[in-house]
Amino acid sequence: MWGSGRPCKKRTGTVFFHDVNLLPEDxxxxxxxxxxxxxxxxAIDTFNYKLELSGMLLSRPHLLFGRYHMLEEGLDSSHEQSPKSPGFLAEIQRRWQQDGANSLGYTLxxxxxxxxxxxxxxxxxxxAPGAPEPS
Known part of the structure; x- marks a missing residue:
């Protein structure tokens, strides 16, 4: 979703993307x-307040301030886990640099x-632009 803010960046200055199931603790x-x-x-409670870094240069708040609680799945029926998740998640280590926000297609x-x-x-x-059509 990072790219979805780009068309409006000139008019808004800064774009924040926020997961709806993360609640700030501070x-x-x-x-x-x-x-x-x-x-x-x-720092997200579900991940034991640990963060895997990808080497991207980012601004981050102090660990005491940037703490979030993740709402459990199942509380909101519109946010159910996909049956494809186990296989999809297993492939993330291989695909994470080529797939994701930088290749996401969207409509505002x-x-x-x-x-x-x-x-x-x-x-x-x-x-996404240039992506093969699903079979």
Missing amino acids: NRNLYICDIFPAHVSV LSKELQPLYTNLTVDITVP
């Missing part, structure tokens, strides 16, 4: 513009200007 984790992309959820569905943020709603079921 209100001192500031959502601000910085010179590097920000990764604000540096709506843009809502709020006093402190702009909410972008995107459809990510659109194939």
